[in-house]
Amino acid sequence: MPQVETTQAEAPQVETPQVETNAETHEEPKIGIRVDERTGRRIIESVQEPFTNEEPKQEEPKQEEPKAETEQQEEPVQDSQPVQTTQQTQQNQPIQTQPIQTQQIQNHPLPFYSPAEMTLAIQMGQVDQNRIPPEYAAQYAAMVSRNAPKPKSEAELRNDFLDSVNKMAKERTMKDLGVTDEELSTGEFSDDENIRNKVERYKTQLEINRTNIISEYAEQVRIEQLKAQQANDFKASVASWINEQRAREPHFDDIGFYMQEHYKTMPYEKAASIAPAMQKALSGNLDPQSAQVIQNYYNDCRKEYYAKLNGTSTTPTPRSPTVERRGTGKSVEKPVDYAEKLRNASVRDKAAIVGEWLNAMKG
Incomplete structure (x- = not known):
């Protein structure tokens, strides 16, 4: 139990x-x-x-x-x-990080060259400086400096010049005399008297052509130097004229702006010669002929600028012909030129001059 x-x-x-x-x-x-x-x-x-x-x-x-x-x-x-x-945050998390990943990929530097890639880039002449490995940077810089073209010395330049002169003289002489390379190589020992004479003439003409080529080159250099000097003198004269006008004219800049727009509204026959000169002046390629056109155009624009500033016209007012009266033996007073007064008067004096003119016409 x-x-x-x-x-x-x-x-x-x-x-x-x-x-x-x-x-x-x-x-x-x-x-x-x-x-x-x-x-x-x-x-x-x-x-x-x-x-x-x-x-x-x-x-x-x-x-x-x-x-x-x-x-x-x-x-x-x-x-x-x-x-x-929480679930929406987890679903949106890849979307939020995607631009950051893209930016990191874009900013990520390219990998360094491998030895094979470095050799191929050097052979093709397309080396990216940012992709050169640090251990090869000094060797690459030394190679570039070693292969860089060095400036020639004065003796080398003189020898190159004489070689080009001799080549040009030989080509010119052979063309003038009709001599071939075979005749030059064997002409001195040839039995043919004509060939021997041709070779002798070739030697004489070669020296003459060499001297002429050197003289032509010297003349060409002299002409180029003269042109450069003339261009410098012309630029200096233009700069001097501009400085002189700027110091003399208080509205020089305003007149310059007026010149740039005024010729565009002128008749074609007048603007045809001014437009090219203005384009050369604005581009800095002014020549003596265009400078003269610009100078005349400046004087005309200056008159029109002051005429508009004073409210007058540059064109003379047409007048009706007057008939001379019979003389009385008394001295005749010279008539007052009210148009000239208006041209040179200020804005305040113009009203008084116009009133005086009207009273003289009534009398």
Whole structure:
């Protein structure tokens, strides 16, 4: 009997945990994600039946208190906004980092040359300075400085000049006398007297042509130097004239602006010679002929500028012819030139001059 009681007492201790464990296994809720049809948001909720989700989730480790875990997971059902924000942040995270990655790729420097690539770039003459490895930078700089063209010395330049003179003299002499290279090489030892004479004439004419070529070159250099000196003198004279006019004329800049626009409104026959000269002056390629045109055009524009400034005209006013009366023997007073007065008068004095003119016409 004591043994039986002991067995009955131990049985509930072994079976009871198994029954409770199975019951807890069947009653444990599962968590799922449901899309709200009205708002389109994803909501976490507990379901009893198994489900399949497109986004697999990692299984969470089981805890000793499944009920407490169920309560913690059921709380987001009441307030799904934090879950939605977290998921949207995870979905938008690649989009936010994409411009940063693109910028890093663009700013990333190109890799250094390998030895084979370095050799190929040097052979093709397309070396990127930023891709030269640091260990090859000194060698590449030495190679560039070694292969750079060095300026020729005065003796080398003189020898090159004499070589070109001899070549030109030989070509000119052979063309003038009709001598061939074969005749020059064997002419001195030829049995034909005509060929020997031709070779002798060639030697004499060669020296003459060499001297003429040197003289022609010297004359060409002299002419170029003279042209350069004349161009410098002309530029100096233009600059001196501009400075003189600027110091003398207070409205020099305004007249210059007026010159740039006035010829565009002139008749074609007058503007045809002024427009090219103005283009040369604005581009800095003024020549003596164009300078004379610009100078005359400046004087005309200066008169018209002051005429507009004073409200007068540059064209004379037509007058009717007057008939001389019979003399009385008395001294005749010289008539007053009111037009000249108006031309040189100020704005305030013009009204008085016009009134005086009208009274003189009535009298």
